[in-house]
Amino acid sequence: MILAQTTNALPDNTGYVAAAYLVFFALVLIYVVIMASKLARFERELTELNDLADERFGAGAPASRDPAPAPEEPARR
């Protein structure tokens, strides 16, 4: 690899470089979207299980082992 002097000339093959970086960012983005959809599914299931626990043990039962955060507290992620 030979090092050149810095030049003000317009870069060549910009399209190929952009395409390569886009491929990388697209891969990461798709992965993040899949993880976000999984997280949404977990939240739905947790809500469902929370309702189920309320039905079985009553809404007034002690919630010491409740997996869902208390409504007034922000959920920590």
Place this chain on the structure above:
Amino acid sequence: MLYGTRLRALSIATLVTMTAALALAFFYAPMDADQGFMQKIFYIHVPMGIVALCGFVWGGINAIQHLRTRDPKYDLRSYVAIHLSLILGAGVLVTGSIWAKASWGHWWVWDEPTLVSFLIVFLLYATYQPMRFSIEDREKQARYASVFAVTAGAFVPLNFIAVRLAQAYTHPRVFATADGGLPAKMQLPFYLSFLGMTLLYITLWRYEMASKNTSAKLRSLRRKLAGDDAVAPAGRTAAPSLPTT
């Protein structure tokens, strides 16, 4: 806690490192006299390739642990590591093809050992998930998959050896070459990019592990609250299953 503060800190560190690496690659690293602007692909393509191959080896190391202890968590770790490396591997092949087209005028060169050996490793690991899916018994599936991961993991270093032994130096050499290798002003962006890619891999690996563990815990919770009938049978799947209490 589903996604802890450590994972959040890791995510932020990944984002900062990757951003800094790309900024240095484009605004600090000098233009290569031979390849010009297209050499910038190097800063994403090479770290991705190295991290993908290291991920395969990491999968093999966890598979050894699984065979030694029979603990299903190691099978899950191995599965997630290989799964992520396959995704990065696909990225390496695509970005490499783009670079080859820009540099050599061809999307693929079959007499280039680096490309072909990486493709062989990728295709070898591409059979991992179908192999898992083909085995119905979960315990046997985990055991066979671990044997596969160990064997294939040992094959990965051959990729590096093939590169070093290659006589046809069509593929650009950057480290330890006769004329000094990578220039100093290109080293910093490269090493930072490599660090960023490693952090990205670890972050995604930890997210995937957290997701799989949470899924198993939810399944267990549903069984406790609603009984076995409320939980649909898992059916045949390539993904490992963690024991639910």
